[in-house]
Structures are given as structure tokens and as C-alpha cells.
Amino acid sequence: MIVLNNIESRFKTGFNKGPFGTSVVQYDARGDVVGRHDVELGDSTATAEVRLDAEGGGGGFATVAGARIFSDQYVTLSDGNAYTATHGRHEFIERYPRIVRVLLGLTGALAAAAGRTLPLFVKDQYLYLGAGFRSHLLVMNLSNVTNRIRVVVTGENVAGIERIVKLRPMGSSLLDVSQLGLASAEATTVVRARLEANAWFNLYVVGAGREDLAGLLSFMHVK
Amino acid sequence: MSSDRAALLSATFWEAGYQHLIETVHQRDALAHRHLDALQVAVYDPEGTTLGEKTIDPRKEVLDLSALVEEIAGAVPRAMVTLDARYDERVFPYRPHHYALLHRHGSETPPLYYAVNAVLGGVPDRIGATNINNFETYMFRRRSFAARYSLLLGNLARFAAAEAQVATYYGGQRVLVEAMLAPKSHCEIDLPSERTGLPLERVEVKALFRLASYVVGRRADTGDLVLFDHLFTYIK
Numbered sequence: 001m002i003v004l005n006n007i008e009s010r011f012k013t014g015f016n017k018g019p020f021g022t023s024v025v026q027y028d029a030r031g032d033v034v035g036r037h038d039v040e041l042g043d044s045t046a047t048a049e050v051r052l053d054a055e056g057g058g059g060g061f062a063t064v065a066g067a068r069i070f071s072d073q074y075v076t077l078s079d080g081n082a083y084t085a086t087h088g089r090h091e092f093i094e095r096y097p098r099i100v101r102v103l104l105g106l107t108g109a110l111a112a113a114a115g116r117t118l119p120l121f122v123k124d125q126y127l128y129l130g131a132g133f134r135s136h137l138l139v140m141n142l143s144n145v146t147n148r149i150r151v152v153v154t155g156e157n158v159a160g161i162e163r164i165v166k167l168r169p170m171g172s173s174l175l176d177v178s179q180l181g182l183a184s185a186e187a188t189t190v191v192r193a194r195l196e197a198n199a200w201f202n203l204y205v206v207g208a209g210r211e212d213l214a215g216l217l218s219f220m221h222v223k
Numbered sequence: 224m225s226s227d228r229a230a231l232l233s234a235t236f237w238e239a240g241y242q243h244l245i246e247t248v249h250q251r252d253a254l255a256h257r258h259l260d261a262l263q264v265a266v267y268d269p270e271g272t273t274l275g276e277k278t279i280d281p282r283k284e285v286l287d288l289s290a291l292v293e294e295i296a297g298a299v300p301r302a303m304v305t306l307d308a309r310y311d312e313r314v315f316p317y318r319p320h321h322y323a324l325l326h327r328h329g330s331e332t333p334p335l336y337y338a339v340n341a342v343l344g345g346v347p348d349r350i351g352a353t354n355i356n357n358f359e360t361y362m363f364r365r366r367s368f369a370a371r372y373s374l375l376l377g378n379l380a381r382f383a384a385a386e387a388q389v390a391t392y393y394g395g396q397r398v399l400v401e402a403m404l405a406p407k408s409h410c411e412i413d414l415p416s417e418r419t420g421l422p423l424e425r426v427e428v429k430a431l432f433r434l435a436s437y438v439v440g441r442r443a444d445t446g447d448l449v450l451f452d453h454l455f456t457y458i459k
Contacts, residue, residue, distance in 0.1 A: 045392075083370075133334045190244065208334075210331040222322070
């Protein structure tokens with residue numbers, strides 16, 4: 001569920017009168033649009049809850065756009081009894097012109113053949129694997145080109161584990177820490193993941209409990 | 224500590240029974256070029272008494288907060304923990320927030336990952352914030368859940384007491400609670416999830432200066448944390 005609001009507008013002189021139109025576009029893991037929701041917020045303290053349904057497995061993301069709505073839309077996951085929440089962040093979608101898309105496609109394919117990518121954007125993120133819990137990563141391609149993301153995981157007693165994740169435009173993928181071959185011991189293992197990509201991307205940390213992805217999840221945006 | 228470095232004063236709340244791991248630098252690179260220059264951790268009880276302090280090796284990547292609190296403060300049920308960091312702006316052109324992972328031992332609920340609240344106050348000659356940041360808001364789902372909500376507040380000032388006004392909203396009803404916080408003291412304020420049949424919609428915190436603040440949600444059945452998040456300031 002997304003909890004839409006524009007409470008920030010309360011403090012913007014000249015822009016604090018509603019209604020505020022907002023548009024939510026939901027993308028599936030392949031980057032296809034699977035839902036659109038247009039919502040009007042009556043005033044600066046109004047909220048609206050938009051349910052994001054998913055068919056099948058895999059992840060996805062949604063964008064929220066509206067006049068003078070910048071950030072801090074709440075995102076919640078619930079098992080019916082309680083909910084976990086985080087907030088979206090002010091993002092942008094990188095839209096490359098055609099010639100750049102072609103060049104990135106060619107060079108990206110060549111680099112991928114060698115197990116590499118064009119490291120135009122790089123992020124580092126810790127991953128956790130403990131007794132009965134772990135943290136996964138939802139990796140989102142925030143661009144209109146195919147994004148090849150090289151993931152390198154290192155840590156104590158962890159030889160460099162490498163993956164290339166290929167994401168379609170606006171596509172996403174859940175990087176399952178359980179699939180990286182790390183041993184889940186009683187003591188919590190913390191490893192470093194370095195992600196290199198040929199186009200703009202971002203991450204959400206997805207927390208999983210004892211039931212892993214079948215149970216209640218938490219998540220958190222990262223900067 | 225040196226005053227020719229940028230400063231970041233952050234705070235979190237620790238309680239017994241949780242694994243609580245703090246990343247000293249969030250976007251730590253593999254070659255460790257990005258690291259703090261200095262980091263000092265202090266632990267305070269609810270009355271603001273210093274329970275212990277420790278200088279941390281700034282090259283340490285992840286702090287086990289539970290072990291640290293036990294080491295420097297002994298057995299306490301809850302404490303406010305401040306992280307007083309110095310960093311080089313040439314290395315971090317942005318504010319290098321600490322992030323943290325929080326999970327109750329033996330719990331089936333997922334871990335929570337959160338940004339440690341960057342309060343900044345307490346070191347006036349090094350405060351980087353130029354805008355008012357002491358009016359904060361948090362919003363809730365508009366239906367009742369089997370969860371208990373509360374607000375954790377801490378005053379990081381060295382000498383000044385702070386009065387915090389905490390307003391909760393239920394439909395058109397506004398309920399005001401005031402809390403007086405001595406320097407380094409902290410408290411937990413309950414936020415009832417319902418009032419006269421109306422669900423809690425939002426909470427606002429106003430104070431004379433910036434406080435450490437988190438909205439907390441616990442499952443009603445197990446008490447496990449499901450929400451541990453900073454509030455939002457919009458006056459920018």
C-alpha cells in the first residue's frame with residue numbers, strides 16, 4: 001500500500017491549497033506498466049491509500065508524480081495484523097536519447113560477454129544474513145535502457161561472488177542474499193555488495209524473517 | 224575532537240533483546256576510502272545521566288551496539304545512544320548518515336533497516352543545518368492494526384532543557400501532549416492507535432530545537448518492532 005500525501009505543501013507559501021493531483025504508475029519486474037492510479041488529495045493534510053496488487057512472483061516498483069510532490073510517500077507492507085513501512089525518496093528516471101541507448105546496448109553487450117558492465121553508476125550496500133533473518137536487495141532500473149548491473153559480494157571468509165543482473169528498462173530484480181552461497185550461521189554474517197551499472201539505478205533493502213520471502217517483509221530506501 | 228572537520232551528531236535508542244548493528248558509513252567502498260575521521264559513542268539513561276562513552280576506531284565498518292552498550296553501560300533496559308562523528312567533506316560531499324539493522328533475538332518478524340537520526344545539535348559552532356528542522360510529521364495507515372505506536376524523543380543539547388509538543392490527530396480531533404526533556408534525557412510517549420473509534424492519522428512534534436525522534440510500532444501480540452523510522456521535516 002502506498003500512503004499518498006502532500007503534507008509538505010503546508011509549508012510552501014503560495015502552494016499550500018489543494019486539491020493536489022497525483023499519479024501512480026506501477027511497473028512489474030519486466031518493466032511493463034501493470035497499473036495506473038490517478039488520485040486527488042483534497043488538501044495538504046489529506047492522505048490516500050493506493051493498493052499495489054501483484055500477479056505472480058518477482059518484484060517491481062511504482063513511481064509517484066504530482067505537482068510539487070517531491071518525496072516521503074509512505075510505502076507499507078502488511079500481514080493484516082501489523083504493517084511495516086518506509087518512505088519513497090525523491091527520484092528521477094533517466095531517459096537517454098536513441099543514439100545513446102544504441103551505444104549503451106552495444107558496449108554493454110560486449111562488456112557483459114566478459115562478465116563486466118560499464119560502471120557508470122556505483123553503489124555499495126551491506127547485506128545481512130543471520131539466524132532467522134536476512135536482508136535482500138530490490139534492485140531497480142530507473143532508466144529507459146537495458147541496465148546490466150554487476151554485483152560483487154565480498155566479506156570475511158567470502159571469496160568475491162559475482163553476478164550480472166540484466167534489467168529491462170524500468171525493470172527490477174530481487175537480489176536474494178540466500179542465493180549467493182553464503183552460509184547462514186548462528187552468528188550474523190555481514191557482507192559488502194558493490195553494484196556497478198551502466199545506467200541509473202537504485203536499491204531498497206528488503207528485510208525477511210524466519211519465513212523468508214513467504215513471510216512479512218520490511219523494506220527501506222537507501223541513499 | 225578536531226573542529227576543522229565536518230560534524231554529524233546522530234542518535235538512536237537501544238533496548239535489550241535486539242540485535243542492533245550500526246553501519247558507521249553507509250556507502251562504504253570496498254577499498255575503504257570512505258571512512259570517518261573520528262567517532263565517539265555515548266550512552267545515556269532516560270534521566271540524561273551518562274552511562275558510558277567510548278571512542279570507536281573510525282575504520283570499523285559495523286558496530287554491534289548491544290555489545291557496546293553492555294560493555295560501556297552494563298545491563299540497562301533502554302538507553303539513548305549518540306554517535307558524534309567527524310568527517311572530511313572532500314571524502315563525503317554529502318552528510319554520511321549511519322544506517323542500522325535491528326532484529327529481535329529469536330523473533331519471526333523481519334529485521335528493520337533504518338537511517339540513524341541525524342540530529343546535528345549540540346555542537347553549535349559546527350551545525351551545518353541552516354533551516355528550521357524542529358517541526359516534524361509522521362503519517363499512519365488510516366485503519367486500526369494490532370500494533371502499539373509510540374514516539375521516542377531525546378534531547379541532545381548539552382545545557383538546555385527542551386519542551387516538546389506532541390500532537391496526534393484522529394479525524395478532526397487533535398490531542399496534545401507536552402514533554403519536558405532535560406539535557407541528554409529521553410522518553411517514550413504512547414500514541415494510542417485509536418481514539419473514540421477513530422484511527423491515529425498523524426503525529427507532529429514541535430520543539431525549540433531539533434530532538435532525536437523516532438516513530439515506533441510494536442506488534443500487539445509479540446511486542447516485536449515493526450516500525451522504527453524517523454519523522455519528516457518539511458520546512459526546508
